[in-house]
Amino acid sequence: xxxxxxxxxxxxxxxxxxxxxxxxxQGRTQEDVAHExxxxxxxxxxxxxxxxxxxxxxxxxxxxxxQVSYSDLFHNIDESKSRIDNTVLxxxxxxxxxxxxxEQRKALQMLKALFS
Numbered sequence: 506x507x508x509x510x511x512x513x514x515x516x517x518x519x520x521x522x523x524x525x526x527x528x529x530x531q532g533r534t535q536e537d538v539a540h541e542x543x544x545x546x547x548x549x550x551x552x553x554x555x556x557x558x559x560x561x562x563x564x565x566x567x568x569x570x571x572q573v574s575y576s577d578l579f580h581n582i583d584e585s586k587s588r589i590d591n592t593v594l595x596x597x598x599x600x601x602x603x604x605x606x607x608e609q610r611k612a613l614q615m616l617k618a619l620f621s
Contacts, residue, residue: 518555519582523595525553527571527578530596541570 528538528549535553539546544563551557552567559567568578577595601609 514555516582517558520559520578521553521555523578523582524567524571524573526593526596527573528553530599531571533571538567538570542566 528535535549536546539549542549542563543566548557548563549567552559552563568575580595601612604612
């Protein structure tokens with residue numbers, strides 16, 4: 506039972522971090538998102554830190570406020586199997602959206618050069 510609770514806590518933290526990443530990427534405050542999602546700002550704080558459980562209704566309201574899909578939120582959410590910060594990966598992907606294939610290749614080359 507203790508192992509299961511640890512896994513659930515990791516997922517809650519990962520979801521919270523991802524929501525925070527989406528919010529920060531949009532330059533929005535917790536208060537702004539809370540107002541639009543019809544939840545209390547302290548709920549957003551607790552949610553982003555993994556200190557509270559969410560309901561489908563509140564999560565749906567928050568995702569709508571952030572204009573984020575469930576698939577973006579839950580894509581590879583099991584952080585215990587990956588060391589990639591998915592919020593960063595999603596931000597990189599969004600930066601590349603709408604860019605030409607050549608621009609995407611150049612971005613990849615720059616990342617490879619940076620980390621080689």
